[in-house]
Amino acid sequence: MTFWKFFFNSTNINQIREENKNKKTKLLVKGLETNNIYLSTCKKINLEELEILCDAVGWVRRPLKKVKYALENSFLAISLFYKYGNDQRLIGFARVTSDGSFNATIWDVVIHPDFQGNGLGTLLMKQIIKELRTHDISTITxxxxxxxxxxxxxxxxxIDPDGVKGMFWYPT
Ligand SMILES: CC(C)(COP(=O)(O)OP(=O)(O)OC[C@H]1O[C@@H](n2cnc3c(N)ncnc32)[C@H](O)[C@@H]1OP(=O)(O)O)[C@@H](O)C(=O)NCCC(=O)NCCS
Incomplete structure (x- = not known):
């Protein structure tokens, strides 16, 4: 992603915190230089960078071709970047599948270990919920x-609202 493309597709997290200032949910980010942290909803993510991020938290590798297809077909993908000079590093990610109307499911929530424990995971999740609510989606799983x-x-x-249980089917 070129710098300018990144720039126009991204929001500095200070802006997000400012927008939420008067709301009940405080988006605290502890001990980080937040001027350099940006959030982007661009789905064209560098797959190798994403793989490095997932490796960092010990996730099992998935075929890149399938990851690319999953990203293209996701309703929403949110990435967090740490920007330094004209370069940037992917430090957080999550994506959502949805019917765009009633239901949405969040997948692959990850913050790089170097940046964990600073409130970035919470910020990422709250931003996802905010985006989904703009589509009036009310069931988020x-x-x-x-x-x-x-x-x-x-x-x-x-967990298990009204006794509802998650069920899975896997090929045997
Ligand atoms: C889970 C994860 C996304 C959280 O991101 P983060 O930026 O570290 O989270 P935050 O700093 O916003 O943490 C918010 C709160 O959640 C708690 N929390 C964070 N990670 C946690 C974890 N792995 N287990 C239990 N609680 C956790 C924190 O203690 C914090 O609570 P506090 O405010 O009382 O201290 C991150 O730890 C991660 O990427 N883990 C590896 C990948 C993973 O497990 N993803 C989820 C798959 S379901």
Whole structure:
């Protein structure tokens, strides 16, 4: 992605925090130079960079061709970049599949370990919810790894509402 293309497709996270200033949900970012952190909804993501990010949190590699197809067919993809000079580094990512009307499911939520614990994951998730709400989508789901429940609960996600259970089918 060229610098200018990146520039016009991105929002500095300070802007997002400013927009949320008067809302109940505070988007705190602790101890980071936030001037250099940008959020982008451009779906044309460098796949190798994404792979490096996913490797950093120990996720199993997936065929790049399938990842590319999944991205193209996602309803929304949000990336966080750390910008230095004319260059930038992908430090966070999440994507959403949706019918664009009723339901949306969030996938592949990740913040690079060097940047974890600063509120960026929360900011990414809240921005996703905000974008989905602009489409009046009211049911937002995700599949949480057991050790990350607190992170999602803090954002407002609930487990098994009204006893609803997630069910899976896998080829045998
Ligand atoms: C989960 C993840 C996206 C959180 O990103 P982050 O930027 O570190 O999260 P935040 O700084 O916004 O954390 C917000 C709160 O969630 C909690 N939290 C963050 N990561 C957590 C984790 N792995 N397990 C439990 N709680 C977690 C934090 O303690 C924090 O609570 P606090 O405000 O009381 O301290 C990040 O840790 C990550 O990429 N993990 C590896 C990939 C992964 O597991 N993704 C989720 C798959 S379902």
């Amino acid at each position: 995700l599949f949480a790894d057991p050790d990350v429940l607190k992170f999602y609960k803090d954002i407002g996600f609930v």
